[in-house]
Amino acid sequence: MNMFNMADKTFLTKRQLEVFVRRERGETLAEIARALGTTRSNVCAIERAARKNIERAYRTVRLVESLLYESVIIISPGTDLYDIPGLIYRRADELGIKVRMSGPMLLRFIVEQCAERLRNREVLREISVAIDSDGNVSIL
Amino acid sequence: MNMFNMADKTFLTKRQLEVFVRRERGETLAEIARALGTTRSNVCAIERAARKNIERAYRTVRLVESLLYESVIIISPGTDLYDIPGLIYRRADELGIKVRMSGPMLLRFIVEQCAERLRNREVLREISVAIDSDGNVSIL
DNA sequence: ATTTTGTTGAATGAATATGTTTAACATGGC
């Protein structure tokens, strides 16, 4: 049991919450380390973990909302990599959304995120791309 | 490595996302189990885990926003009185909050509320200023 | 120049999470 994170309500540990709040108040790593009886580097690590979890929570919420409220584009195996930006722009146009990425940026993004689903220019496994109403593109 | 959750972006594993999306589309446990090569009860468990993670992500976001949006600014001894409005505006900007007081109004407000913590232009004892999400400023 | 402050990487033990199987149970439709 983790007696510190009562009830699994959030993704922040009691320790992470304590450090996060104190840091937001402007306390220094050394002050917090003294108060919690540990080291600066440990407090630093805990803060890093807290912010990572917060970022992940935001991304999770955005992902779920994009699934529930926005558009998902399914890119089938066999599609040519270079056709993907066009597919995304076309769908965005249909929805009246301006994509916040240029064509080349989109290409690089896809390659980065889906390297293992591509071979040269060919899509091997289905790729699901979400566009939210702000024009943010994400891979599901 | 968890080959299922590319890149630690969210709190949903690939499996959880797949099950969640299919369920949202109305697919039945048995259908999904067949498609993923496993059992109904397993799909059920995965869906439960997915929804638990989503709920936790929402709670995390709400917790963090409640911490950030009712923000407390600590003004340390030694601060120049005339720097205080700037500190408050900067923090408000970071939070995307518009302060409902002009600079001179803020100054007069501070002087009125904290006379005994000031000597001429210098802050003698720490002052805690709160801004709420409506931009209202108060001394704690 | 020294101290404070924040960061990073590696390593570690303990705690949690994940996906899985199997067996059982409840409900509603036909």
Next chain:
DNA sequence: GCCATGTTAAACATATTCATTCAACAAAAT
């Protein structure tokens, strides 16, 4: 009754996270 559907609990192996320490480094403040 029979079947499809959804749920639950126990148990398990593997994977991941958490807090921690220690050593080292860079930047900023004193």
